[in-house]
């Protein structure tokens with residue numbers, strides 16, 4: 907199992923070609939910056955959706 911394959915992917919943010927390997931901790935992104943920007947957007951979206959669901963699904967049980 908010594909076969910080494912170099913997988914090249916395009917950074918989802920800036921479309922720059924990057925090596926998808928263990929040596930690239932930011933894969934599939936080209937850099938930490940791109941990774942953080944992308945994650946940040948995801949979290950923001952997730953968060954607003956989650957909050958919306960939370961309120962619309964009647965998850966609030968007020969204790970009396």
Ligand SMILES: [Zn+2]
Pocket residue numbers: 917918919920921922935936937940
């Ligand atoms: Zn990038």
